[in-house]
Structure formats: structure tokens, C-alpha cells
Amino acid sequence: SQTIHQWPATLVQPVGSPLSLECTVEGTSNPNLYWYRQAAGRGLQLLFYSVGIGQISSEVPQNLSASRPQDRQFILSSKKLLLSDSGFYLCAWRQGAANTGELFFGEGSRLTVL
Amino acid sequence: AQSVTQLGSHVSVSEGALVLLRCNYSSSVPPYLFWYVQYPNQGLQLLLKYTTGATLVKGINGFEAEFKKSETSFHLTKPSAHMSDAAEYFCAVIRSGGFQKLVFGTGTRLLVSP
Numbered sequence: 001s002q003t004i005h006q007w008p009a010t011l012v013q014p015v016g017s018p019l020s021l022e023c024t025v026e027g028t029s030n031p032n033l034y035w036y037r038q039a040a041g042r043g044l045q046l047l048f049y050s051v052g053i054g055q056i057s058s059e060v061p062q063n064l065s066a067s068r069p070q071d072r073q074f075i076l077s078s079k080k081l082l083l084s085d086s087g088f089y090l091c092a093w094r095q096g097a098a099n100t101g102e103l104f105f106g107e108g109s110r111l112t113v114l
Numbered sequence: 115a116q117s118v119t120q121l122g123s124h125v126s127v128s129e130g131a132l133v134l135l136r137c138n139y140s141s142s143v144p145p146y147l148f149w150y151v152q153y154p155n156q157g158l159q160l161l162l163k164y165t166t167g168a169t170l171v172k173g174i175n176g177f178e179a180e181f182k183k184s185e186t187s188f189h190l191t192k193p194s195a196h197m198s199d200a201a202e203y204f205c206a207v208i209r210s211g212g213f214q215k216l217v218f219g220t221g222t223r224l225l226v227s228p
Contacts, residue, residue, distance in 0.1 A: 006157075043220035044158075044204065059215075090157055101146045101165075101208040103216050105157035 002027035006091050006106035013113055019064075019078040021109050023091030026072065031093040033074040034103060035066055038088040050074060051096060086113045116141045116207045120219035128227050133177075133192040135222050137205030140186065147188040148206040148216070149179055158204060164188065175199070200226045 003026045013019060025031050035047040046059045048066035056066050063082050067075045074091060088110050092103040121136040139145055146165050150158040162173025169181040179190045188205060205219040 044218040046215060049215065088155075092158075101216065102148055102160050102163055103158075104160070105150075107157045108155065110155065 002093075002104065004091060004093055004104060004106040006089075006109050009107065009109060011109060011111050013081050013111065015083055015113055016080045019076070019081050019085070019111070021076040021089055021091075021111075023074040023076075023106055024072055025074075025093045028072070028093070028095065030071060030096045032096050033068060034092040034094075035074065035076050036090040036092065038090060038108075039086075044090070048076070081111075081113045083113050086111055116145060116217050118147075118205045118207045118217060118219040120203075120205050120222050122222055123220065124223045124225060126225040126227065127195045129197055130194050133190070133195045133199065133224065135190040135203050135205075135224065137179075137188045137190065137219060138186050139188060139205075139207045141207060146208045147179075147181060148208075149173065149177070149188075149190050150204045150206060150218075151175075152202045152204065152221075154201075161190070161203075195224075195226050197226050197228065200224055 006023050032051050034049045036044045037047050038044050048058055050056050050068045053068055064078050088108050090108050091106040094103050117140045119138045127133055148163045149161040151161050152158045161177050162171045164171045164181045172178045177192045179188050181188050202221045202223045204221045206216045208216050
């Protein structure tokens with residue numbers, strides 16, 4: 001069966017520090033991968049998605065970047081965090097071919113920028 | 115573009131009462147529709163989905179939803195609420211044939227009182 005792992009689960013960082021959140025999917029190959037951010041009371045905002053290694057699509061201009069160095073690894077990064085980067089970050093995957101569109105989510109990473 | 119509207123950011127019910135969470139969608143082509151549940155500090159879990167075929171869809175934990183094209187709705191129901199149903203619920207839509215992005219509503223928090 002497929003599983004998705006995110007880490008770290010919780011992170012407290014000062015303003016201006018770098019960020020790296022990692023996400024790994026197991027039990028499948030060539031998944032579509034996604035990063036969402038969930039801010040308090042604002043639903044889920046799609047940040048990035050990737051359909052293959054090295055292929056990243058950005059949904060909104062922001063202080064963050066994403067990379068996909070391996071087929072089942074997706075990394076969310078920032079060089080200098082802002083207060084507004086605080087939130088709950090969710091990684092998700094879906095099967096890339098012949099599917100009905102649903103996403104499967106990781107457990108999330110809560111980032112607090114102070 | 116596809117979108118979903120969830121009416122009511124909070125819904126309160128008593129244990130044993132009917133649960134009704136409302137979702138209306140906007141889509142120029144046949145949509146695929148989803149309901150997800152999120153417990154505190156966790157990722158999203160798929161409750162149920164509608165793609166094609168039967169318009170009444172049954173999901174996990176006793177939930178079901180009915181796709182009504184004439185009303186552009188996909189409301190989530192459960193005959194009898196349980197304390198463990200207290201969570202946040204998200205409706206989502208994706209255009210059939212377009213498999214890149216899932217668009218989420220802003221969520222409805224379900225509160226269950228004894």
C-alpha cells in the first residue's frame with residue numbers, strides 16, 4: 001500500500017531563517033505531488049505541484065520554493081522566512097495516470113515563525 | 115474555473131442528530147467532487163467521492179453525499195452524529211479530464227455536543 005510521510009511535524013523558526021520541509025511517498029511510482037498551506041480560517045491554498053522529477057509549477061508568488069530531486073521526494077524550502085509563512089503545510093500525492101483525481105495527504109507540518 | 119462554496123463555517127449539532135454540511139460547486143464541465151475530513155493537527159482524509167454513475171455516494175464513517183446537477187450541490191449528510199465526528203470538513207472539486215489541481219472550499223467545522 002502507498003504511504004506518505006512528512007517531516008518535521010512541528011517547527012518553530014525565527015524570522016529570516018531558512019526552511020526545509022520534506023515529503024516522501026512510498027509504494028508508488030511517478031506520482032503527482034503537491035504542497036498546500038493551511039492558514040487559520042483560510043482553507044487550503046495550493047502552493048506548488050509537480051508531475052515529475054525537476055518539474056515544478058508554482059501557483060502563487062511567494063517566499064517559498066519547491067524541488068523534486070527524486071521521483072517520490074518533494075521538498076518545500078525558503079531562504080528567509082517571514083512571519084506570514086506561519087501555517088500548517090500539507091504534502092499530498094495522487095497517481096499520475098488513469099485516476100479519479102483524489103489526493104492523499106500527509107500528516108502535515110506546523111510551522112511557527114517568530 | 116472550478117470552485118466550491120461551503121455554506122457555514124461552523125455547524126453545531128447534538129449527538130444523535132442529523133448532520134448536514136452544504137457544498138455548492140461551479141464547473142463548466144462535469145465535475146468530480148470530494149469530501150475530506152480533517153481532525154486537529156492532522157492531514158486530510160478522504161470521506162467519499164463522486165466521479166460518474168450513481169449520484170448518491172456512500173463513504174466512510176456512515177457519511178454520504180448526493181450529487182445534484184440541477185442544484186449544483188454535493189451536500190454531505192449523516193443520519194446520526196457521533197462525538198467522534200467533530201472535525202473540519204472540506205468539499206473539493208476537480209474538472210473531469212483535468213487532473214492537475216483539486217480546488218477546496220474554505221471548510222466547515224462540525225461541533226457535536228452531548
